Amino acid sequence: MQSAVLTLKDITKAYHDTVILDIPELQLQHNIYWLLGGNGAGKTTSMKVMAGLIPFKGDIQLENNISCRKQPVQYRRFVNYAEAEPVYPGFLTGNDLVSLYLKTKGNGYQDIKELIELLSIHTFIHRPVSTYSSGMLKKLSLLLAFTGTPKVILLDEPLITLDKQTVPLLYDMVESFYTKHGVTFCITSHQPVSAVSIQLQVQERNIVKI
Numbered sequence: 001m002q003s004a005v006l007t008l009k010d011i012t013k014a015y016h017d018t019v020i021l022d023i024p025e026l027q028l029q030h031n032i033y034w035l036l037g038g039n040g041a042g043k044t045t046s047m048k049v050m051a052g053l054i055p056f057k058g059d060i061q062l063e064n065n066i067s068c069r070k071q072p073v074q075y076r077r078f079v080n081y082a083e084a085e086p087v088y089p090g091f092l093t094g095n096d097l098v099s100l101y102l103k104t105k106g107n108g109y110q111d112i113k114e115l116i117e118l119l120s121i122h123t124f125i126h127r128p129v130s131t132y133s134s135g136m137l138k139k140l141s142l143l144l145a146f147t148g149t150p151k152v153i154l155l156d157e158p159l160i161t162l163d164k165q166t167v168p169l170l171y172d173m174v175e176s177f178y179t180k181h182g183v184t185f186c187i188t189s190h191q192p193v194s195a196v197s198i199q200l201q202v203q204e205r206n207i208v209k210i
């Protein structure tokens with residue numbers, strides 16, 4: 001049996017008094033997962049919990065040896081996350097953000113300049129992000145999720161605002177990081193995601209395999 005990359009145990013997440021997630025146990029193996037669920041079901045909340053970015057009860061283990069609760073810095077070094085609607089300080093340029101990520105995450109599996117060219121980010125990377133369109137911002141945030149040497153990449157609604165040419169490029173990146181670099185992906189999307197092999201669903205506050 002494949003060993004678990006992420007193990008969620010006794011997770012509960014509430015906003016104020018409203019419980020959004022109640023997950024007794026969930027194991028994600030090395031794979032590409034598509035997380036489904038209706039509007040407001042809890043997909044983004046699940047992604048933020050798995051990214052270790054918001055408080056929750058319970059714990060998540062990465063490869064059974066790094067605890068999100070006990071070793072949050074180490075955990076976040078190996079779990080990358082791209083938000084559905086990324087927001088960055090407007091005065092920073094794409095170059096500033098790439099430098100910052102490289103400094104904190106280290107050199108990546110693939111040369112960052114190659115990825116910048118591949119996604120055609122080089123034409124605007126020198127500009128402050130306040131001047132970007134939503135699609136340009138999305139491309140930059142996806143690029144940043146592929147920096148460093150993550151074991152898991154979480155992509156929340158990666159397809160929204162992406163142009164037709166970029167969608168297959170993103171799928172190729174997902175496939176190649178999955179096969180060549182052993183990265184596990186969890187992707188939320190209301191559109192079908194062709195790169196995916198296992199579907200998950202947020203159902204009555206739990207995440208189940210379907």
Ligand SMILES: Nc1ncnc2c1ncn2[C@@H]1O[C@H](COP(=O)(O)OP(=O)(O)OP(=O)(O)O)[C@@H](O)[C@H]1O
Pocket residue numbers: 015016020037038039040041042043044045046
């Ligand atoms: N910061 C917050 N404070 C209070 N409630 C919140 C907060 N963020 C999300 N919620 C609530 O949590 C529930 C789940 O929201 P979430 O954004 O995780 O859903 P989602 O499945 O990603 O939805 P969508 O498909 O519409 O993006 C919703 O009822 C939402 O109103």
